[in-house]
Amino acid sequence: MSNDDVVIRVEGLWKRYGLPLPEVYYKGRRWLRSLRNSHNPQSAIHNPQSDDGPWALRDLNLEVHRGETLGIIGRNGAGKSTLLKVLAGVTPPTRGKVDVRGRIFPMIELNAGIHPELTGRENVYLLGAVMGLTRQEMTARMPEIEEFCELGEWFDRPVWKYSSGMLARLGFGVAMNVDAEILLIDEVLAVGDVRFQNRCLGRMKEQRDAGKTIVFVSHVMEMVQYLCQRVVFLADGSVVGEGDPERLITQYENAMYRSETQYNNALRNAATSFSAEKFELRSAAVYNGRTGATNSYSPEDGFIIDFHCESMVPLDRLIFSFGLLNHRRESCIWEYLEGQDLQSTVPSGHFTLRLTIPPVPLSGGAYTVNFMVRDARSLEKLCHYKGILPFVLTARRRERGVLTVPVHWECIAINQEGESGRCRIA
Amino acid sequence: MALTWDHPTWRQQAVKFWTLLWALVNRDVRSRFRRSILGPAWAILRPAFMMVVFSVLRGFVNIPSDGIPYPIFIYSVLVPWTFFTTVVNGCAPSIMSNSGILKKMAVPRQVFPLAAAVAAGFDLLMSGLVLAGMMLWFRVPVGWSLLWLPVLIVLTGTLALAVGMALTSLGIFKRDFLTAGGYLVQLWMYATPIIYPLSSVPEGWRWLYVLNPMVGILEGFRSILVRGQAPDLVLLGWALPGIALALLVAWPLFRVMSQYFADVL
Numbered sequence: 001m002s003n004d005d006v007v008i009r010v011e012g013l014w015k016r017y018g019l020p021l022p023e024v025y026y027k028g029r030r031w032l033r034s035l036r037n038s039h040n041p042q043s044a045i046h047n048p049q050s051d052d053g054p055w056a057l058r059d060l061n062l063e064v065h066r067g068e069t070l071g072i073i074g075r076n077g078a079g080k081s082t083l084l085k086v087l088a089g090v091t092p093p094t095r096g097k098v099d100v101r102g103r104i105f106p107m108i109e110l111n112a113g114i115h116p117e118l119t120g121r122e123n124v125y126l127l128g129a130v131m132g133l134t135r136q137e138m139t140a141r142m143p144e145i146e147e148f149c150e151l152g153e154w155f156d157r158p159v160w161k162y163s164s165g166m167l168a169r170l171g172f173g174v175a176m177n178v179d180a181e182i183l184l185i186d187e188v189l190a191v192g193d194v195r196f197q198n199r200c201l202g203r204m205k206e207q208r209d210a211g212k213t214i215v216f217v218s219h220v221m222e223m224v225q226y227l228c229q230r231v232v233f234l235a236d237g238s239v240v241g242e243g244d245p246e247r248l249i250t251q252y253e254n255a256m257y258r259s260e261t262q263y264n265n266a267l268r269n270a271a272t273s274f275s276a277e278k279f280e281l282r283s284a285a286v287y288n289g290r291t292g293a294t295n296s297y298s299p300e301d302g303f304i305i306d307f308h309c310e311s312m313v314p315l316d317r318l319i320f321s322f323g324l325l326n327h328r329r330e331s332c333i334w335e336y337l338e339g340q341d342l343q344s345t346v347p348s349g350h351f352t353l354r355l356t357i358p359p360v361p362l363s364g365g366a367y368t369v370n371f372m373v374r375d376a377r378s379l380e381k382l383c384h385y386k387g388i389l390p391f392v393l394t395a396r397r398r399e400r401g402v403l404t405v406p407v408h409w410e411c412i413a414i415n416q417e418g419e420s421g422r423c424r425i426a
Numbered sequence: 427m428a429l430t431w432d433h434p435t436w437r438q439q440a441v442k443f444w445t446l447l448w449a450l451v452n453r454d455v456r457s458r459f460r461r462s463i464l465g466p467a468w469a470i471l472r473p474a475f476m477m478v479v480f481s482v483l484r485g486f487v488n489i490p491s492d493g494i495p496y497p498i499f500i501y502s503v504l505v506p507w508t509f510f511t512t513v514v515n516g517c518a519p520s521i522m523s524n525s526g527i528l529k530k531m532a533v534p535r536q537v538f539p540l541a542a543a544v545a546a547g548f549d550l551l552m553s554g555l556v557l558a559g560m561m562l563w564f565r566v567p568v569g570w571s572l573l574w575l576p577v578l579i580v581l582t583g584t585l586a587l588a589v590g591m592a593l594t595s596l597g598i599f600k601r602d603f604l605t606a607g608g609y610l611v612q613l614w615m616y617a618t619p620i621i622y623p624l625s626s627v628p629e630g631w632r633w634l635y636v637l638n639p640m641v642g643i644l645e646g647f648r649s650i651l652v653r654g655q656a657p658d659l660v661l662l663g664w665a666l667p668g669i670a671l672a673l674l675v676a677w678p679l680f681r682v683m684s685q686y687f688a689d690v691l
Binding site: 017018088090091106112115122126131133135 | 442
């Protein structure tokens, strides 16, 4: 692509929040500290300009081309929103170059400046002014905005009576009518009902197809995949991956869940865990069913899950249940076992419960495990762990369903009104 | 560090700035009346309340007033003084209450204090109506000197904005400046001929006293509104260095510091 095509160019961008003060200030403070107490390490006072310490953005480089829809993904705190803020000109970069060509408009949480005592209409004028529209432009667009917000008679009522969804619609209605060549969009679609979300999505697609440049930040990977042509993956304020959405979304999900695979931590930190005195899950692990590896899982290999348990009650009184959940918390596999089958083979209270799952066509993505033990007689819950053992199933394609099976599509002709050999979808 | 945007033309920017300014003023003024019983009357009540307090106080202690009826002597300057303090003290809240806008949009930050000042001008207008009534009651001679009023109001507003914006620039980062600013304004009142006349300031100190820009401005208001005369131009002239200095400090300070407001709000 030629250079004229680049509408946003970011070179070596560093950002740290707060007021940057000259080095002299920190030297002075360090000197004062050393006067008072020479034992204190001098490094306690950091110049926020120095390379070490936390940065919101760290040597970030990025190019966005005209007419492109770029997705930015990354975990919380990766610097996505900071990047958008710097691009929008809300906060200055600490170091580096930011070059934006064209009218840029940030659709970042759109209720800036709304006053609860004013009506929807009055607030729309204010929002328009905030977003850089003149009063004439606003008056001209008012019917369209009113129509888009779908507030009906509520449009002329004070905003403090609105529900949060209605409030968000107000902001979005105005934002959708602002003319800009570059749009920055940050998680705004998370508002409103499905119908409104679909309208917004449709409008965004319209804008994209009209040749506008869109930079889109979202945690909803389906949305990113649907809208974006290219994706940038941020971690700790830098770009760690860039390119094809499908590949990067998989990379993101793998990274996101892999970092949590420290089982013990997860077990200890799981807020939803419960364990009575009578039974304890000591540890657990998941292995690749073919290779035995603990870091790469594939649906074709199946997997083995070991629960290392200690029971203070007879096994014949226990019911074990196991659930495998995908990242949407949908239960994909659920099985249970009554304790009496185990009793003959396990004499003592310490044992390993091994679960072998054969190759199943589960979709790729992140999975977690639920594990529960009940007393068979009283049905008392003895131990309950939710969301443990996070692991990632690597699949070639990203799928939305629970299972990925090689379906076969076929179009079958129906003879109707003499027409034959043609496919018709009514 | 370099930052470049394809900016719209100067004219477009000016139009946007005014649109936003008016939208903010509109919001501030309108929203104040909703859910309020007295509404605009509050604008009148504050200087009126102070007038009553000081008039009662004068019953106990002897404060000269150059032979002018004390209520109008004091109300004529309390009205612009209230405007001054409202603007000074309103700058920082205008930034904080609009942090929602400030953190999302790259709008020029000076629009918020300015909008607060214009909204305060609305209060000034309201209490000015009462003042006009008092002038009729006390039969103040009015004439062409009234044309000086807009000049004095603009000077007051400029000085107040400069002081308020300087305090805000620092106060957003360290709240101490705002607290100190509140005290400063209270002290300032006693260093200004509001409850006492200029004539009661000792001659030897007067050269220093007139360097306080509010002296020339408020004396100007008093001569127009009480004596029906044009302001003392020498006195007013002495106010200009102070105003210029305040602006020269406040404007660059605000321009630099306001870039980082969004970082800390």
